[in-house]
Each structure stands twice: as structure tokens, then as C-alpha cells.
Amino acid sequence: MKLHIDRPNPRQAEFLSATEKYIAFGGARGGGKSWAVRTKAKLLALRYGGIRLLILRRTYAELESNHIRFLRRELQGIAVYRSTDRIFTFPNGSTIEFGYCANDTDAARYQGAEYDVIFLDECTQLKEQWMHQLAACIRGVNAFPKRIYYTCNPGGPGHSYIKRLFIDRRFEPGEKGEDYRFIPARVSDNTALLQAQPDYIRQLEALPRRLRLAWLEGRWDVFEGQVFTEFTDDPSHYQDRRYTHVIAPFDIPREWRVYRSYDFGYAKPFSCGWWAVDYDGCIYRILELYGCTNTPDEGVLWTPERQFREIRRIEEEHPYLKGREIRGVADPAIWDASRGESVYETALKYRLYFEKGDNRRIAGWMQMHYRMQFDEEGYPLMYVFHTCRGFLRTVPQLLYSQQSPEDVDTKQEDHIADETRYFCMSRPLPPRKLTATASLSFHPLG
Ligand SMILES: Nc1ncnc2c1ncn2[C@@H]1O[C@H](COP(=O)(O)OP(=O)(O)OP(=O)(O)O)[C@@H](O)[C@H]1O
Ligand SMILES: [Mg+2]
Incomplete structure (x- = not known):
């Protein structure tokens, strides 16, 4: 059994080696966030026999196109996939499950579930309340690491929450600053993507100013204040x-x-x-x-x-x-x-x-x-x-x-x-x- 893993870029390497309880990665489009999530999940599953991992997106279709179809190929001969319950099982007993959460009912389904590590991919697309409900699933009496990985772009219903914790670092009672780590990633860090799809950056550059600042430069403050700042009466x-x-x-x-x-x-x-x-x-x-x-x-x-x-x-x-x-x-x-x-x-x-x-x-x-x-x-x-x-x-x-x-x-x-x-x-x-x-x-x- 041999797992092949591409070489991470320096930002991804930081992500893969971070050990804080809450790790956020990204801040811009195309930085190689989903790749980092998949790779970290595989590494944890192989390292800690019996660990339970959850990768979550807003919808099942997103899981399929961003993660499952890649992992099925990458984990062939290494882990067994059961599509009925969307779970990879490794020979050492570790599992990677896939979940989605697009509304309050979806979020409620996770009540009582137990995971060691959860990956909230594109977490700014989730509501803050759902992220709290999902965070409550991190528990168990084993010695495995207990972590939540967040990947994010500015914008979306979860924007303010993620910005408060990881960008502004304004902590509330019960939140310890040393538990939270933000690793910025931009498309310019993703050499693999830049080589395969040089057009991608041009598409980001052509966006209206605010979205360009948010998605290309990872700016979190652009969705504040006036919406149509470009409107001019001269x-x-x-x-x-x-x-x-x-x-x-x-x-x-x-x-x-x-x-x-x-x-x-x-x-x-x-x-x-x-x-x-x-x-x-x-x-x-x-x-x-x-x-x-x-x-x-x-x-x-x-x-x-x-x-x-x-x-x-x-x-x-x-x-x-x-x-x-x-x-x-x-x-x-x-x-x-x-x-x-x-x-x-x-x-x-x-x-x-x-x-x-x-x-x-x-x-x-x-x-x-x-x-x-x-x-x-x-x-x-x-x-x-x-x-x-x-x-x-x-x-x-x-x-x-x-x-x-x-x-x-x-x-x-x-x-x-x-x-x-x-x-x-x-x-x-x-x-x-x-x-x-x-x-x-x-x-x-x-
Ligand atoms: N270290 C790497 N080695 C090889 N390919 C990589 C690496 N990192 C990312 N890629 C590839 O680059 C492309 C974009 O990466 P990925 O989907 O992870 O970006 P993303 O930040 O999640 O993008 P988005 O903001 O659109 O969700 C993918 O095709 C991915 O497989
Ligand atoms: Mg992604």
C-alpha cells in the first residue's frame, strides 16, 4: 500500500503541520484549500488508527465534485469507499466521512455525532449557528487530536464569525486566542493551479473591484459600508x-x-x-x-x-x-x-x-x-x-x-x-x- 501525495506549496505545508485546535486556511480563491483538506484528512487517517474524520461542505454536489471524486481515485487500494453512507474506511479502522449542511435541519442532524477532526471546507458559506452545532461534535475520550479545520473566502453568511476569530482575533469569554491560527493562502501561492490554468488569475482580475479584492487578495474588509461605491454623479x-x-x-x-x-x-x-x-x-x-x-x-x-x-x-x-x-x-x-x-x-x-x-x-x-x-x-x-x-x-x-x-x-x-x-x-x-x-x-x- 503506497499513498502518493503531491508536494504541498509552502502555505499548504504550514497548514499540514499546524497543531492548533482551530486552524483556518485561505482567505482568497484558488489557494489550494480543498487540496489541503483532502491531503490532511488522508494523512491523519493513516497516522492515527481508528480516528474519525468528517469533511463538510454546504451541499452534497460540492462534496462530490471537490472531494469524493478525487479521493476515490487517490485512495484506490488504500481505503474502501461505501457510497451508501459516504464513508472511506481504512485498514487501520480510521474513517473519513462526508457531510453537508445547507439549512437548520441539516445542522440538527449532527446532534450527538462524534468526530475527532472536522474539516469545514468553504466554511464562510455556513451560518455561524451551524458551525457551533458542528463544533459540538468534536469529542471523544481517545487520545487523538481534536481539531477543526476551516477553509474560507471572504463573503458568505459565516464571514463575520470567521473574521472575528481568525482575522480580527476578538475573542469572547471561553475562547482562547492561542487555540486559533490563521494561515493565509492566495491563488498566487498555488503554483500547481497557475501552471495548469493560467486563465484563472485573469478571471479573478476581471471581477468587480470588491470581489476582486476579496477573492484575489483575500481582503476581509471589503464588504463593509456602501455597496455601489463605483456609482458616480459628475x-x-x-x-x-x-x-x-x-x-x-x-x-x-x-x-x-x-x-x-x-x-x-x-x-x-x-x-x-x-x-x-x-x-x-x-x-x-x-x-x-x-x-x-x-x-x-x-x-x-x-x-x-x-x-x-x-x-x-x-x-x-x-x-x-x-x-x-x-x-x-x-x-x-x-x-x-x-x-x-x-x-x-x-x-x-x-x-x-x-x-x-x-x-x-x-x-x-x-x-x-x-x-x-x-x-x-x-x-x-x-x-x-x-x-x-x-x-x-x-x-x-x-x-x-x-x-x-x-x-x-x-x-x-x-x-x-x-x-x-x-x-x-x-x-x-x-x-x-x-x-x-x-x-x-x-x-x-x-
Ligand atoms: N500541492 C498541490 N499539488 C498539485 N495540485 C494542487 C496542489 N494544490 C492545489 N492543487 C490543485 O489546484 C487546483 C485548485 O486547488 P483547490 O481546489 O484546492 O483550491 P481552492 O483554494 O479550494 O479553490 P476554491 O477557492 O475555488 O475553492 C486543484 O485542481 C487542485 O487539485
Ligand atoms: Mg475549494
Whole structure:
């Protein structure tokens, strides 16, 4: 029996030899984290006969594609794999199990389980509460090491917890600083990957600024503060339209397509935006209607009926919109008919049709970032007429969420941003300045 192991890079070597109770590895994409997890699991299993190891990811599909398929090959003739319960058993009695945790029910399944060592691969994709529940499984009376290995990238629901422990090192009562070790790893440390896939770094370099800082440079502080920091309102460029997202209104050429995006609100504000699209696919927010039932306009409530009646009227009368075919995209929640007539049905009464918006939030914010990015000459792919006051007041101010760091905090006035996101998702762009092969599927967040 002979186990072949590739040579670790220096960061991986540090990871493999660390002996603290809690070891975090990574901080950026592609640093060779999953490789390090698999390798450490194999080494521990062979070194300590009878040890119980768990490798955990968010989903089973991720386990399969990141770990199981490699280990089946690498452990052929060394350990036996039983796919029914996803477990490798070594001749010395050691086991490597695989687990996933994507929700509270999954996390509860680990209650009472016992492991010596747990690997939480991509742990920032897990909620803090689940990590506590999983950590409670580290126990047993044997003399084997008891450890948790965390691999991580900035972002995700576990971001704040991991950042507190391993980056900021702000410990709470019961947490001992000497138990926690962070080993940074970046794609530039992963010589194997750089040789096999030189394109990978270029893909990371082409990401919008924050994600690039997070994933390429391993920066943990980027998802703090304002979300759309690139948004620029520079009146000195309203005419030439360079290095600004805000411009003076102009007449919309008849040939351009016009769209309507809508986010429903009754107790909270609703928002309707109208967009024109030029021949290059650049989008212009030309008009908007924004209101809230709680702040009645001239004493009249913005009931759904009134919202759609007004939208209809504007489309029939406004010079930008009159006589045009206007396509709509809306918050998918308006199709909900569980409480009687759906909001969509109300819209239909006013002959307003909508497609269901794609509500993948983070992918949607990314689309807005792609559109706001300036090209080499300073042109973005999204403009807002300076008359769209609601957009200009609310969108640039939005802040990141504490719980889900790359997402927008939903406690803010985010309705115009939501409606904009649905529109951008209805005509998604590939990441800008990328080679033809790159696509959005590159983002695990999407
Ligand atoms: N020491 C090594 N020797 C040979 N190949 C390696 C080594 N380290 C990593 N690799 C390979 O580099 C690629 C990327 O590594 P890995 O998947 O571990 O990175 P990662 O940090 O987990 O990436 P991600 O952030 O995308 O999850 C994989 O194909 C992996 O097998
Ligand atoms: Mg990985």
C-alpha cells in the first residue's frame, strides 16, 4: 500500500503541520484549500488508527465534485469507499466521512455525532449557528487530536464569525486566542493551479473591484459600508457621458426598446422604473414612479389598484412612453395567489404584463456592478437620468448586510435597487473585460 501525495506549496505545508485546535486556511480563491483538506484528512487517517474524520461542505454536489471524486481515485487500494453512507474506511479502522449542511435541519442532524477532526471546507458559506452545532461534535475520550479545520473566502453568511476569530482575533469569554491560527493562502501561492490554468488569475482580475479584492487578495474588509461605491454623479460629464452614471434626459429614439421593472410594496414602498436600451445594449433609467402606502401622496393610499392605474396612465401619456410596446419584469412575489387575487392579476386588469424577475440576489447585484463598471474610455453600461430622484437618493446609499456580507442589507430602502436588479437580471451581461470563455458560472455565489 503506497499513498502518493503531491508536494504541498509552502502555505499548504504550514497548514499540514499546524497543531492548533482551530486552524483556518485561505482567505482568497484558488489557494489550494480543498487540496489541503483532502491531503490532511488522508494523512491523519493513516497516522492515527481508528480516528474519525468528517469533511463538510454546504451541499452534497460540492462534496462530490471537490472531494469524493478525487479521493476515490487517490485512495484506490488504500481505503474502501461505501457510497451508501459516504464513508472511506481504512485498514487501520480510521474513517473519513462526508457531510453537508445547507439549512437548520441539516445542522440538527449532527446532534450527538462524534468526530475527532472536522474539516469545514468553504466554511464562510455556513451560518455561524451551524458551525457551533458542528463544533459540538468534536469529542471523544481517545487520545487523538481534536481539531477543526476551516477553509474560507471572504463573503458568505459565516464571514463575520470567521473574521472575528481568525482575522480580527476578538475573542469572547471561553475562547482562547492561542487555540486559533490563521494561515493565509492566495491563488498566487498555488503554483500547481497557475501552471495548469493560467486563465484563472485573469478571471479573478476581471471581477468587480470588491470581489476582486476579496477573492484575489483575500481582503476581509471589503464588504463593509456602501455597496455601489463605483456609482458616480459628475455633472461636468452629463454631456459627454464619461465617468458618470447620471446624465441629462434626452429624447428616446423610437427604435430603442423600452422596459418597465417593478417591485411590489404595500406596507413598504413600491417602485416602478422605466428603462431604454440603446443599440449597444447600454441601459438608461429614464423615468420612475416610487411611493409608499404609509406616506400617502396627497392623502390617497397607494393600493395595488392605484399603482397600476398610475403606471398605465404614465405609459399612455408620457412622451417617452406613449405608443410604445413596453415589456415588464417584476418581483416574482407578485404571482403569489395564496391570499386571494395575486398582485399580478391586478396588474393584468390594467393590461400591464410582466415576466417573472430572477430573484438570485447576489448574482443580481453583480449584474448591477458589471453595468456600472467604466470601460477603458470611461463609459459604463448603465445611466440614470438626473430626474430619477428616488434612484439617486436610495441606491448609492445602500449598505452591505452584516449577516450576509456580500448582500445588501434588506432593512434599508432597497426597493428601487431590487427593481433595478430584476431588470439587469433579465438581460444579464457576462463579466466585463473577460475572455470569451469566462462566464457567470465562475461565481459560486451566483
Ligand atoms: N500541492 C498541490 N499539488 C498539485 N495540485 C494542487 C496542489 N494544490 C492545489 N492543487 C490543485 O489546484 C487546483 C485548485 O486547488 P483547490 O481546489 O484546492 O483550491 P481552492 O483554494 O479550494 O479553490 P476554491 O477557492 O475555488 O475553492 C486543484 O485542481 C487542485 O487539485
Ligand atoms: Mg475549494
